[in-house]
Amino acid sequence: xxxxxxxxxxxxxxxxxxxxxxxxxxxxxxxxxxxxxxxxxxxxxxxxxxxxxxxxxxxxxxxxxxxxxxxxxxxxxxxxxxxxxxxxxxxxxxxxxxxxxxxxxxxxxxxxxxxxxxxxxxxxxxxxxxxxxxxxxxxxxxxxxxxx
DNA sequence: GCCAACGTTGGC
DNA sequence: GCCAACGTTGGC
Numbered sequence: 001x002x003x004x005x006x007x008x009x010x011x012x013x014x015x016x017x018x019x020x021x022x023x024x025x026x027x028x029x030x031x032x033x034x035x036x037x038x039x040x041x042x043x044x045x046x047x048x049x050x051x052x053x054x055x056x057x058x059x060x061x062x063x064x065x066x067x068x069x070x071x072x073x074x075x076x077x078x079x080x081x082x083x084x085x086x087x088x089x090x091x092x093x094x095x096x097x098x099x100x101x102x103x104x105x106x107x108x109x110x111x112x113x114x115x116x117x118x119x120x121x122x123x124x125x126x127x128x129x130x131x132x133x134x135x136x137x138x139x140x141x142x143x144x145x146x147x148x
Numbered sequence: 149g150c151c152a153a154c155g156t157t158g159g160c
Numbered sequence: 161g162c163c164a165a166c167g168t169t170g171g172c
Binding site: 031032127130 | 164
């Protein structure tokens with residue numbers, strides 16, 4: 001069992017939106033590193049749902065991986081913002097998984113608090129980090145969740 | 149293969 | 161809205 005963190009701008013897709021929809025195909029990831037992490041995901045892995053680009057960035061909920069990776073259909077949709085003309089049906093460049101709602105945290109565990117923990121090397125708090133999908137170790141997971 | 153220009157992310 | 165950091169693109 002592995003642990004992950006996935007970012008979303010609450011204006012675009014919030015934890016409340018996920019709660020309402022129960023599960024969401026996570027389309028639109030267009031970064032190779034993030035894609036490669038998704039490829040390592042297995043059904044049942046746990047995900048910190050993180051709100052970014054908002055008044056209080058931080059972990060707001062827990063989700064789980066609801067499917068194996070499969071091709072992201074938006075890459076083939078010319079009308080989509082995520083359309084990639086260079087990606088071929090026979091060899092899809094971009095993948096997605098389904099993100100399944102588990103629960104909302106009692107409160108937001110802010111980025112500020114997370115930075116104050118001693119988490120070692122952590123992609124979320126690495127300087128200049130922009131990854132939207134990143135791995136979390138069990139120890140990092142437990143330390144962050146202990147703040148709830 | 150280098151690297152400047154450009155676009156995007158995301159905290160503040 | 162600003163801007164640092166970083167990934168990608170494309171000319172050479």
